[in-house]
Amino acid sequence: MSIEIKMPALSPTMEEGTLAKWLVKEGDIVKSGDLMAEIETDKATMEFEAVDEGTIGKILVAEGTDNVKVGTVIATLLAEGESADSAPAPKAAAPKEEPKAEAPKSEAAPVPAAEAAKPAAALAPASGDRVKASPLARRIAAEKGVELSALAGSGPNGRIVKADVEGAKPGAAPAAAAPAAEGAAPAATAPASAKPAVVPDIPHTAEKLSNIRKTIARRLTESKQTVPHIYLTVDIRLDKLLKLRSEFNAALEARGVKLSVNDLLIKALGVSLMQVPKCNVMFTPDQLITFQRADISVAVSTPSGLITPIIAEADTKGLAAISEQMKDLATRARDNKLKPEEYQGGTASLSNMGMFGIKQFEAVINPPQGMIMAIGAGEKRPWIIDDALGVATIMSATGSFDHRAIDGADGAQLMQAFKALVENPLGMVA
Template identity: 35%
Template structure:
């Protein structure tokens, strides 16, 4: 029997993925454990293996295409197996959506008629309806916008039916009903934005009296922009003429478009009025927008080309599409920098004892550690003594983590990832060194697992190997601090009131002032300095 393979969630924050490369093609035999494709997430490009055995019958997402988690990726089954039943449901849903879209402009009228009928019913009837509120569809969602309603007031709804498409801070998602009955009321119209938990709709028995829910304050006032529009209409012409005009305008402006195509059009600033859809009933789909360019943009581009010829300049550039990882790095670091109040503490360590310690330690059998391994171990022990540096900020509370998981920044071709050494304070120097080498190698080979990049409580970034003497880093939230490690420099130092040649290293601690005060950060660095300048004390 054919098995559907959907776009997997390969990281805790992944909402969509890009198929970087298919390693099999339609018709190929696939065994359980075979690598099907390389998928680019918001953190890394990872190999995705098959959990089924059979023949690859269908590819739903081509190379280079982006799709949301749980979108049809592929179908695996027996050779020549009929998979039409697995493909047709999507088509039927799209057709149903198109039929329902034709009725959307009538929803407000239906709402008013329904509300009038409700007010005339017996208020004493028992509660036989369910209130649907704006759902929280992502961990960071605070408000949502109703992109489109797929059902109208008065229509029957079954459990599992798609009620609406809701645009969140991450994606536009389908929202399904958890109840069965009639759609009695719509609280948030298309294009309107409302906070999570605001009244979205009411579903119940056909003749249910839900006026009590509205009287209790569950109905939300209309947005200001809609009120302004109504006010302007009243000023211009007679109400009847305006109503007819608005309905005609809505007919002209209405565009049938798939959610993916809508997202692409928004990103590329494409005027949908100029695009002819090739889908069912003229629906605009992704392929209609591939390579599309607005006429105005083309005209501007041509003007620019002419200007270049006239000026005979030698300037040139190349536009590189931002990867999912690049976008994620940009968003997270921006959020961290502009949310957490950063401050920085720098201190210079004498590394003479650390150099001697490392040289002697590496003479032991099966032992090979770096200076970075020593710093990781020293940080782990120091964090145990200063739990506020190992904390997380929440609006109403601060979490002091008892476990110590240290993230180690690793540069890869597409950007930066942070594999995590879990429970670093409980591991030996040799264990830490071996684990970091393994994590770094698999990070660069794109073989690291999502769970190996999660759960850090403190982060270390080391650019010393590039000759960087001192730098500052942006905190890897939800951590409260990140340590920036510079290179070891040979220079004259004052020891016992005598100037002698020595080796020093500068370390800079970036702290979140919401959780780590200046004194706390300074005390942590003082403890860290003691361990790094005398590494043998870490073994006691």
């Protein structure tokens, strides 16, 4: 008997996702653990593995399909000796029967069932402003100069497929809207707030927002609208930390470990949060949660957007371990290979833009965390050393604090502790 392959919940909060890419095709034999698809959640693009062994029967949801609910049947897996023709159709795909009950009395004449079910061709339905079409159909349309919105889709749910595009004339103008089918409900009008922005008549490209980018936009907007931020900045002398880093790297060279400045700053933030526990907190509507360890979320830029993999127990973890784990997490973050538990959680965040030459900035808090540390570039500046004017390597660091949970004085103590650890780095490794 065939097995239904359903849209998985790849994180505790996932309710729907985009079936970004199929890694198998109908007729392929798969074993437990084989990769079958790439699924884009609101956090990352993740690989979906086979649980059972069998042959891919029918692929029911095409790649590129958005808003696929968790639990939706996306394909079938055939047992040994079973063919796709003999396998029963998934329940989710079964068409609804027309009700046999007598239609209620109405002054309007009832629509015959045959007419209501008539499979008339219609222009491909769109999701928002996006025409439903397969990736191959889109590529062919772009090569031929065919306007997708002018075509009637013959695929599932009116999706435009390869055959629809191959027979179309290049440069075809969008067809006039077809009359609404009898009994069809009128299209809902989008609220004013949801109307697309008017794009100026300037050469441009348009890219569909990924689920990750939508989530970033939503969470940052919520953070700035609901979390009262307070910003505290300190200038920190880096000379001792840079010297200690060089000594560590010389000692660790045989092990293939090379510490970055960021690795030491992750450690410094972890230790300072334990020194000032009033900043290692999370605000809830009726509770203030104080954490007993420092798990630091580190901002990493990826092609699909910002993600924050976590260095757990940064306050007690060794510098070499932090360095190796951070390199691994950053690499897999850019390849969309992180597991949910590797980027969900964290007690505070660190964002470093010093490598871009940014001197100072104010980062947005990542709720429900209570703070984020923004790191600027280290640079040579005039500095008073032993009551005399000299030159030192100085870095500006700005803490953003949730003022509902962290008072200004407590935030100032954290910044003071962080500054002291970076300027006297032996204190963080003792």
